[in-house]
Amino acid sequence: MFGRRALLGGASVLAMPAIATAQPLFTRPVRFVLGFAAGGAGDITVRMLTPHMQAEIGQPIVVDNRPGAGGLISGEAVARAAPDGHTMYLLTTSNMAAPAFYRTMPFDVTRDFTPVGRMVWYDHVIAINPRLPVNSLAELIAYAKARPGALNIGSIAVGNAQHLGVELFRAMAQAEMTTVTFRSSPELILSLSNGDVQVAGELLAPLIPHVRSGAVKLLAVTAPRRFPTLPDVPTSAESGLPDYIVRSWNAIVFPANTPRPLVEAMNRAIRRALDVPEIRNRLIELGGLPEASSPEELGAMIPAEVAAWGRMAQLAGVEKQ
Incomplete structure (x- = not known):
């Protein structure tokens, strides 16, 4: 009996240092880099989710907006950051499209990041200034x-x-229009509502x-299905362009070689945030479709998306810069 008690007591003593020396995975604020200005879909999503995500990891998550060059500047900054979990990037469909536009890239999206998980799908739309005398995509x-x-x-x-x-x-509409680009979504929407541009993708x-206020008008959702909260807005397929399907998504990645834990x-932090009913409902109200993924699913999705957007660029006749 004495020997058993001694052994049990010794086991408890031996276990104590392991508990006392356990270290948290995240030891300081995490910098969350976004490749666009505040006010866009990705920025809105991130600022909704981060309070719940930081509660999971036990450290603040600081949003760092770095717009410019289609996400090349921000992506390069994260690709070169230390792989210690304290710098992460909002990977978006724009990163998938960038190789189709640029002859040289400062990073390889398929190799220079560690996939963490997808968060939200975002449908694209064709919108117009309400004063334009058309009521459908065909018109x-x-x-x-x-x-x-x-x-x-x-x-x-x-x-x-x-x-x-x-x-x-x-290209698919075979219509001659002049493309005008803007730095951010708010700038584009202001120009559309003012009539400086008459159409926007x-x-x-x-x-x-702005649709609800009447400042802009939607003609079509460029997705396979109508959006749940806008049942009266047809899809591009229903509007005469069956092959025009353009959707975006966003996800989180770390620099390459970030440790698995x-x-x-x-990834658990993403799922925790997206599992909050109020967050899911609010994302849908704002035009997003929440859908978390595993790191492996995202890792398989990235090269497939790069190839798909490359094919779209060829159809559009885009010449690399």
Whole structure:
């Protein structure tokens, strides 16, 4: 009996140092780098999710907006950061489209990041200034063809998913319109509502408040299905362009070679945030479709998306810069 008690007591003593010396995975604030200005769909999503994500990892998550060059500047900064879990990047469809626009890239999206998990899908839309005398995508195409070069069509940035979506629309519609790019979604929407551009290809999310106020008008959702909260807005397929499907998504990645425990912890943080009913409902209200993924699913998705957007760029006749 004495020997058994001694052994049990010794085991307890031996266990104590392991408990006392356990270290948290995240030891300081995590910098979350975004490749675009505040106010867009990705920025809105991130600022909704980060309070719940930081509760999971036990450290603040600081959003760092770095717009410019279609995400090349921000992506390069994260690709070169230390792989210690304290710098992460909002990977978006624009990063998938960028290799189709640029001859040289400062990073390889398939090799220079460690996938963590996808967060939200975002449908694209074709929107117009309400004063434009058209009520459908077919009418817009006919109007543009009858007035070559008279219409401006806006998108944000150069070399991102919205821009490629606009160029693909122009090519598939066979309508001569002038593409005008803007630094951010708010700037594009202001120009659209003012009539400086008459048409825009943009994510649904940042447009929804302006659609409700009557400042802009939606003609079509460029997705396989109508959006749940906008049942009266047809898809591009229903509007006469069956092959025009353009959707975006966003995800989190770390620099390459980030240790697996950090990846798993941040993936849990994503799932925790997206499992909050209020967050899911709010994302849908704002034009997003929440859908978390595993790191492996995201890792398989990235090269497939790069190839798909490359094919779209060829169809649009995009020449690399």
